[in-house]
Amino acid sequence: MPGSPLTRALIVLAALAIGASVADVPLVHYVAKPLATVCCIAIALSATPPVSQRYRAGIATGLVLGLAGDILLMLPGPGHFAMGLGAFLAGHLAYLVALTDGARLFARLRPVIGFAIAGGALCVVLLPRVGPSLRLAVAVYAVVLCSMAAQARVRALVVRAPGARLAAAGATLFVVSDAALSINRFVAPIPWSAVAILSTYWMAQWALATSVRASAAAEVA
Template identity: 35%
Template sequence: MRDLSKKIFITFIILFGLYYIFFFSHIAESLKLVFKVIPMLLIIILAATQKTSGIKKYQLLIVIGLVFCMIGDYTLQWFLIGLTSFLIGHIFYIFAFSSTYERQVPTWAKIVLLVYGVSMAIWIAGSVFTSGKVVLGIAVMAYITVILTMGWTAIRTGSTLATIGALLFIASDSYLSINKFVMPLSFSHEIIMLTYYSAQLLIALSILQYSEIRSKVLQ
């Protein structure tokens, strides 16, 4: 995809995303899921059409992860099904990020991720277990472990876009989980979807950035 086409494509992604986020209440009920997945469909096309050199595996795994996340968007109305789809999407991101190893994870980042993960597990999964939903509690624990692993492996790519994207995804998932299982949060729809779409777009754009990183290393 050429630079001008890419910029136009990104503009449409942003416009459709902002429309779904801030004009949600004005969208007909029968069309809400359609408008929810349109930005993701455009992001998938953007990711799949990036011209790269030597990182086809990374690109393919990211695209598959995006597809499963889009399925998760649609099926989140059946929460466990949507959660499972997102979980699979995260796993493909982990495979993609793990196929690279351009830098080590700083000690401070390891500590932050570990402390954050334990805190979220106690707070969110603890609330679910307390309500007597054991299976859901186990699923939430597994999900927390997977998203933190995604964040860990994203840092190792050396790609700023992949790292920020993964951290935004963690933020989006955390806000959603707290809002659903612990207590209602203000502007939950806006914050969850804004961080979510931003995360997915940055992860998609990391394909080209990682290609440039690899090209410099091989020169």
């Protein structure tokens, strides 16, 4: 199994969480899911040398907020879903701030246009099917998520470092994961949704966490 001990632990815990979700074993899922994200936090905090302390702080903050979102989304009821959405929204804002390290906000137009089109298409599909109380929150979330992904790609084009490309891949996977989650929840069930949503989610978080290391490449943490 490749990677550092933390990456190996993440793979095991993520597999447990996904398997438990598919097999409907809630207790294992509720334990393994947050622990997998804790591994991502540890990867970011232990990576040396960091790109910068500012970048590390932003990515680590986003991961901690993602952990809060993980827990809230496991709880029943629309209120917890809204709070989980808020936690991830704040996390994406933290990522967005981190991703301006070394690259001005939206300094390249093409990624911004591409993700704006993707976000707009997602909103067209989702918003008619979302309840009125969540409609604005979902729209704002889509804007922030796609802005974060666009800036990650901008930074990869400007910085041209392995870690920046890894962060861009992670941010794009986050869009894929959240789009799948939203479609599965509001539009139509996706076959093997837990596998599709959670695997892309942890690949995204792992990539962002690993990008903290200045020399980050595909198998280091």
